[in-house]
Amino acid sequence: QKRSSLHQSSNDLSKQKRVMVIGGDGYCGWATALHLSNKGYEVAIVDNLIRRLFDNQLGLDSLTPITSIHNRIRCWKSLTGKTIELYIGDICDFEFLSETFKSFEPDAVVHFGEQRSAPYSMIDRSRAVFTQHNNVIGTLNVLFAIKEYREQCHLVKLGTMGEYGTPNIDIEEGYLTITHNGRTDTLPYPKQASSFYHLSKVHDSNNIAFTCKAWGIRATDLNQGVVYGVTTEETAMHEELCNRLDYDGVFGTALNRFCVQAAVGHPLTVYGKGGQTRGYLDIRDTVQCVEIAIANPAQPGEFRVFNQFTEQFSVNELAALVTKAGEKLGLDVKTISVPNPRVEAEEHYYNAKHTKLIELGLKPHLLSDSLLDSLLNFSILYKDRVDSKQIMPSVSWRKIGVKPKTVMA
């Protein structure tokens, strides 16, 4: 009770030191939990490990071998002396979530804990419904837990740049000032998401914005670009701390997937024309951005939106970069165009703003030859673990149906 009142009554934001990382067993969450622990924050991980179940159910695996969350945390403790608390459970179960709040008393919650693959959400009806239920209800529960138990707690929520789609005008950070028929207002930036996963993030953003206004919740929505890379300062400290790296057609994201393809001699798979342009960032910047958001919390009632990426690339540009880096390592890298399984523009205007995190101090790790080298070398190191059958896209936006898909193509 003392701890609680101390933190709640204090307006000194530097006291906001207890951080709950929901989804802390995942790719971004694990790296972030270690980074925050290393920086001196008290960290708790909340995760139901369902991502490991998805991998089992679809017959997929991380390129890198990852040990159990229990071993990971024990290893961290033995290396650094730092404790990371662990709560295993589903945030859609409000009783469970309440207990984590009452027990850990977070000053900030970083919420990574969602089903995060667009293709997964387009496999079949039940996964589409699962994705929206899991993400929307989980986030609603987090909002209610903050309101009920930790009113001053700062919510740092992971959204995605995909919420914006590819409008023909510049993408701003969350809001757009519009003049129409002689009057002006600053309104939420229009969203055009293009999968049930991306839509779930738009729903979350709308729900969170409302609770900031109605309840005074303080929230930062991080519209994150596509993350690449595998090591951070902390995960590099021991092989048991190694992060996951997804290369398959369901969970693998563009640049990571290309590096693994190059390493195993599989052609780089460009979907359609390859003009799809998106924002990208190094996982070392993911952890940096989250720490910046926590160290500079939103005000009570403020719904703050940051576009969290450092550079824009088209898919064709990425393929060219990986080809060049691969050739330097003696790899023979080919590129093929595969029919686009998604419904999306393959050539479009794209200019997204991303200055707010820079203004708060982000020092970007821009995509470099050395990063590509290390990612390719990682991929070569683990190339025997690659299951080539998992590389091609197996989920079609147009062919999704109501019949449960029990085995992937």
Add this chain to the structure above:
Amino acid sequence: QKRSSLHQSSNDLSKQKRVMVIGGDGYCGWATALHLSNKGYEVAIVDNLIRRLFDNQLGLDSLTPITSIHNRIRCWKSLTGKTIELYIGDICDFEFLSETFKSFEPDAVVHFGEQRSAPYSMIDRSRAVFTQHNNVIGTLNVLFAIKEYREQCHLVKLGTMGEYGTPNIDIEEGYLTITHNGRTDTLPYPKQASSFYHLSKVHDSNNIAFTCKAWGIRATDLNQGVVYGVTTEETAMHEELCNRLDYDGVFGTALNRFCVQAAVGHPLTVYGKGGQTRGYLDIRDTVQCVEIAIANPAQPGEFRVFNQFTEQFSVNELAALVTKAGEKLGLDVKTISVPNPRVEAEEHYYNAKHTKLIELGLKPHLLSDSLLDSLLNFSILYKDRVDSKQIMPSVSWRKIGVKPKTVMA
């Protein structure tokens, strides 16, 4: 099978005559089902009757006595010879919904079947979660059923004007053309919903828009204003066809509630300053608008948005109109301002476009003395059924918590 292929293969839109009315036991749905049946459409009602359960659970009741859906439909058959098919079940149960689609083979689905009260969604955490789950997942299921079983079926989905909130610029119908940094695009109109219910409608709109683009679904989103009135041509035909009329603090909407308050000598309850301005329409226009939408279906892949209301009023203007009409009937009508249970602007700019339904032939029933007379007389007729304890607002946007509220204030 013959019926199916006949309708599916035909491009002649006048053949789209089989209409499934989801939520057909409710206020708008019942009036619409009868109207469409009267106009020669083949009608099926799909409803799990959960609205009747909400009333039981909260200790509320319609001002007007309503009989069972079974009696309603039997009465309609005996009066007109027309059959309305009935499917009792929950559209969140996809197995059930599939069977209704396979058995009825709709050419159009009118989807009223949601939890539709903003205060209900703000009672407690579990009702907030229920509202978003029920509405979002129900609508996802309808979209999947259309894709799987009736690709050409036109979805007519009830949204609400409340999705837009109260921006400081004119409200357009669904889309806004924006020029920004020298480039122009037409984007979804920014949404600023202000309850978990209104948010669920925004989520629906975003989900539907995506499926139009990705799957070629044809959809009309009717952003409906606040509906008033109780009788339509069809419900007036027999007392067993009588529609429900809600006057309580949870389900009662502005004008209907004021008329009942005036009839029982309760002061009209204006929330806060009363400058809240919204779009309104007569229930006779609800049924007309839906028929117009069905008769002029959206194209495959088109996500069409109509603002479905006929006039704008502020709450203070409505109170003044009801006061004047009440005095003509010899009622002594008082108005009080009660603390606003909602979080909303009480004075704001409001100018919402609503020309698209007019262009398609809507002939509005504007709010008139005779309508107010008849609504007041209805209220006087049933005034003994009024439970005064249910009139005041009992749900607070700011005080909502996680503890289940089992009895209302």
